[in-house]
Amino acid sequence: MNKDILIIGAGIAGIQASLDLAEMGFMVHLVEQLPSIGGKMAQLDKTFPTNDCAI
Amino acid sequence: MLDAGRHPNIDLMAYSEVESMEGESGAFEIRICRKARFVNEDQCTGCGTCAEKCPIQVSDSFNMGQGTRSAIYSWFAQGIPSTHTIDAKYCRQLNGKKCGICQKVCQADAIDFNQKDKIVNLTVGAVIVAAGYDIFDPSRIPEYRYRDQPNVITSMEFERLLSAGGPTAGHLNRPSDRTVIEEIAVLEKKAKKSEKMLGKYEEKYKMVSERFYRAFQSGEHGDEKDSVKWADKYKAYLEIKSKREALKTRAERFSTAKNLAFIQCVGSRDFRFYQFCSGYCCMHSIKEAIIAHEHEPETRSVIFGMDIRAVGKGFEEYKIRGGNHSNISYHRGRVAEIRGGPDNHPVVIYEDTISQTVKKEAFDMVILATACAPGKSLKKLASVLDAELDEFGFLKTNHLQPVDTTREGIFVCGCAQSPMDIPESVSQASSAASRAVQVLMTYRKVS
Ligand SMILES: Cc1cc2nc3c(=O)[nH]c(=O)nc-3n(C[C@H](O)[C@H](O)[C@H](O)COP(=O)(O)OP(=O)(O)OC[C@H]3O[C@@H](n4cnc5c(N)ncnc54)[C@H](O)[C@@H]3O)c2cc1C
Ligand code: SF4
Ligand code: SF4
Numbered sequence: 001m002n003k004d005i006l007i008i009g010a011g012i013a014g015i016q017a018s019l020d021l022a023e024m025g026f027m028v029h030l031v032e033q034l035p036s037i038g039g040k041m042a043q044l045d046k047t048f049p050t051n052d053c054a055i
Numbered sequence: 056m057l058d059a060g061r062h063p064n065i066d067l068m069a070y071s072e073v074e075s076m077e078g079e080s081g082a083f084e085i086r087i088c089r090k091a092r093f094v095n096e097d098q099c100t101g102c103g104t105c106a107e108k109c110p111i112q113v114s115d116s117f118n119m120g121q122g123t124r125s126a127i128y129s130w131f132a133q134g135i136p137s138t139h140t141i142d143a144k145y146c147r148q149l150n151g152k153k154c155g156i157c158q159k160v161c162q163a164d165a166i167d168f169n170q171k172d173k174i175v176n177l178t179v180g181a182v183i184v185a186a187g188y189d190i191f192d193p194s195r196i197p198e199y200r201y202r203d204q205p206n207v208i209t210s211m212e213f214e215r216l217l218s219a220g221g222p223t224a225g226h227l228n229r230p231s232d233r234t235v236i237e238e239i240a241v242l243e244k245k246a247k248k249s250e251k252m253l254g255k256y257e258e259k260y261k262m263v264s265e266r267f268y269r270a271f272q273s274g275e276h277g278d279e280k281d282s283v284k285w286a287d288k289y290k291a292y293l294e295i296k297s298k299r300e301a302l303k304t305r306a307e308r309f310s311t312a313k314n315l316a317f318i319q320c321v322g323s324r325d326f327r328f329y330q331f332c333s334g335y336c337c338m339h340s341i342k343e344a345i346i347a348h349e350h351e352p353e354t355r356s357v358i359f360g361m362d363i364r365a366v367g368k369g370f371e372e373y374k375i376r377g378g379n380h381s382n383i384s385y386h387r388g389r390v391a392e393i394r395g396g397p398d399n400h401p402v403v404i405y406e407d408t409i410s411q412t413v414k415k416e417a418f419d420m421v422i423l424a425t426a427c428a429p430g431k432s433l434k435k436l437a438s439v440l441d442a443e444l445d446e447f448g449f450l451k452t453n454h455l456q457p458v459d460t461t462r463e464g465i466f467v468c469g470c471a472q473s474p475m476d477i478p479e480s481v482s483q484a485s486s487a488a489s490r491a492v493q494v495l496m497t498y499r500k501v502s
Pocket of ligand 2: 094
């Protein structure tokens with residue numbers, strides 16, 4: 001059984017899924033097409049509903 | 056974000072794409088292309104010296120085309136991995152011209168013009184697609200004049216303007232005003248160059264240009280070659296100066312945008328484009344209006360929408376707070392048209408559904424809440440993964456198994472599945488992770 005997993009896209013969704021699986025002990029390969037991870041959320045100033053900083 | 060970059064169980068491959076996939080659930084064979092950055096990821100310290108010295112400036116896509124970046128760049132300042140990348144499309148050296156400045160100034164010796172794309176082959180038990188969405192292009196709605204009116208912008212452009220790390224350092228300077236300021240800077244540069252040139256004649260003939268020019272005009276200097284040239288140069292200089300002064304006078308009246316209109320459902324709930332509600336846009340417009348008001352307490356915002364959909368924990372309260380404390384008013388109705396107005400103040404034409412009359416009002420800036428468009432990259436991904444797309448172009452799922460795609464062993468979460476906000480994306484991500492674990496733990500090795 002192969003216990004590696006591939007995650008395509010490193011926006012908030014891909015990052016969350018990666019961290020969950022990595023914490024459970026699985027090996028995660030996280031592929032992102034842009035030079036850095038973060039997706040759209042990295043471009044936001046703050047986020048609703050708490051107005052926390054996005055990065 | 057930092058945690059994902061550091062976790063020992065996460066093999067982060069940024070600037071990479073999945074090229075092909077074979078096999079089946081439990082043992083997928085994956086081929087990944089790691090695109091050449093022409094910068095060694097492990098050596099680059101992210102100091103930014105290269106970007107400072109690079110002579111090529113291109114439009115900055117992280118800031119949605121507002122402002123510029125160098126051909127060697129970091130996607131954004133705190134980006135992970137914290138490495139720079141050379142944009143092969145624009146780099147002089149990589150296009151056969153002489154340059155290599157970045158290589159000369161890089162103390163870490165990280166630049167490698169010979170780097171090639173690298174293929175990585177992997178076997179994985181399961182796949183999660185989290186490829187997100189695209190911003191709807193509002194120029195598809197000609198009556199909103201997104202491209203024609205400089206002060207009609209998208210919400211994402213507005214987010215970048217609000218950001219301290221954005222192109223205006225968080226000030227709401229209007230795009231039309233910024234263009235004038237940029238023009239003034241260009242004219243300043245030209246004037247300086249002109250002055251230097253005139254200085255050479257002044258030194259040679261021991262005379263200030265102004266006196267020479269008066270004399271030349273009254274015919275004193277005849278048509279000697281130098282005199283004609285000097286006179287032409289001085290005339291051009293005067294033109295630059297008067298243009299600059301006129302723009303400067305105009306710029307004295309500029310102030311930051313304080314009267315804002317937010318237009319909801321741009322591309323969403325619109326049968327010409329997407330029938331669905333994008334879910335997050337009502338809330339992000341309220342948020343943007345609240346932040347604008349925090350930056351400048353004189354700000355007034357009007358949010359135009361068919362209704363405000365504040366569905367989520369604490370959302371309705373957030374909306375009401377915006378109305379009570381951040382000078383936001385909510386206008387019911389769909390905006391029919393946005394026209395140009397005096398001084399680049401866009402005019403919003405709308406039906407007031409309470410008085411049932413057509414009204415118009417001018418604003419400093421108009422912000423379009425664009426739809427969550429299915430990502431263009433999903434089409435190719437779906438064919439590589441042999442998973443189906445739905446009628447709009449998101450990954451197809453079943454209502455009772457919202458994170459399972461049509462292909463066994465492949466899951467989806469976030470806006471690649473359908474429009475959703477961050478809290479929902481995060482909870483879908485955790486459920487996709489847990490579905491994937493079921494595959495990883497229970498399947499016997501195939502083949
Ligand atoms: C203007 C605006 C403001 C918003 N404000 C808020 C807010 O305040 N609060 C809130 O909750 N939500 C907000 N949202 C919604 C929020 O952006 C989304 O909910 C969230 O970003 C979805 O995350 P995601 O990971 O699914 O997608 P994305 O953020 O789009 O991430 C997808 C990632 O996958 C990568 N990718 C795509 N295709 C491929 C491929 N083929 N191979 C490899 N990588 C790929 C992309 O480059 C990207 O990094 C806002 C949206 C907009 C437009
Ligand atoms: S490539 Fe070199 S100069 Fe550029 S950021 Fe990295 S270490 Fe600094
Ligand atoms: S070689 Fe390319 S990236 Fe480096 S400084 Fe010159 S143009 Fe910029």
